Amino acid sequence: MKNISKKILHYLPYAIIALAMIMMVNLGISLKKNEVPSVFNRAILHIKTGSMEDTIMTGDLIFVNTNVSEFKEEDIVSFRKPDQPEIIITHRIVSITGDLVTTKGDNNFTSESWEINFSKDLIVGKYVGKSALLGSVYEVMFVNSLNVVFGLIILIFMLIGVIEMKNIIKLMSEKKQIEYEEEKQKLIEEEKAKLKDEMKD
Numbered sequence: 479m480k481n482i483s484k485k486i487l488h489y490l491p492y493a494i495i496a497l498a499m500i501m502m503v504n505l506g507i508s509l510k511k512n513e514v515p516s517v518f519n520r521a522i523l524h525i526k527t528g529s530m531e532d533t534i535m536t537g538d539l540i541f542v543n544t545n546v547s548e549f550k551e552e553d554i555v556s557f558r559k560p561d562q563p564e565i566i567i568t569h570r571i572v573s574i575t576g577d578l579v580t581t582k583g584d585n586n587f588t589s590e591s592w593e594i595n596f597s598k599d600l601i602v603g604k605y606v607g608k609s610a611l612l613g614s615v616y617e618v619m620f621v622n623s624l625n626v627v628f629g630l631i632i633l634i635f636m637l638i639g640v641i642e643m644k645n646i647i648k649l650m651s652e653k654k655q656i657e658y659e660e661e662k663q664k665l666i667e668e669e670k671a672k673l674k675d676e677m678k679d
Contacts, residue, residue: 519545529583554605
């Protein structure tokens with residue numbers, strides 16, 4: 479059991495780094511296809527307008543669950559603008575008629591013409607949370623032309639990589655220390671055996 483645990487601990491950092499690389503490639507492919515990159519069914523989007531204030535503020539980073547297929551009135555959703563699918567809008571659902579949805583920004587008086595009775599297929603996901611702090615960090619660190627999700631994921635995976643490299647170095651150091659202790663113990667046992675033999679003689 480101890481040996482199995484040691485093996486798991488030894489290979490775990492490599493598995494995490496490999497997973498991180500696969501996820502980065504997946505995100506890169508998503509961006510090239512003009513899709514919304516997501517990790518574990520969570521997309522991160524940057525809010526550029528005040529249409530949802532005071533619920534969501536300009537500059538916030540929001541987290542969107544992309545694994546939702548059922549929606550109801552009052553849900554806040556991120557969706558592709560019908561006439562410009564490359565643009566993602568985040569507004570609140572005000573009515574649902576069959577497969578057609580109408581939304582409105584909390585800070586808007588009425589729904590825009592393009593958000594009245596659009597297909598549910600255009601919905602990217604359901605809003606589940608926000609961070610003003612991460613939004614501020616993003617605005618300081620990233621230029622507007624860089625996709626926020628891709629930039630943040632690169633940063634996160636770089637941090638993971640550094641942490642895992644430290645773990646690998648630590649594990650290697652511990653392994654060398656164990657080997658050194660074992661060698662030391664072996665030499666002590668050999669010396670003891672020699673002394674016993676000498677005492678017999």
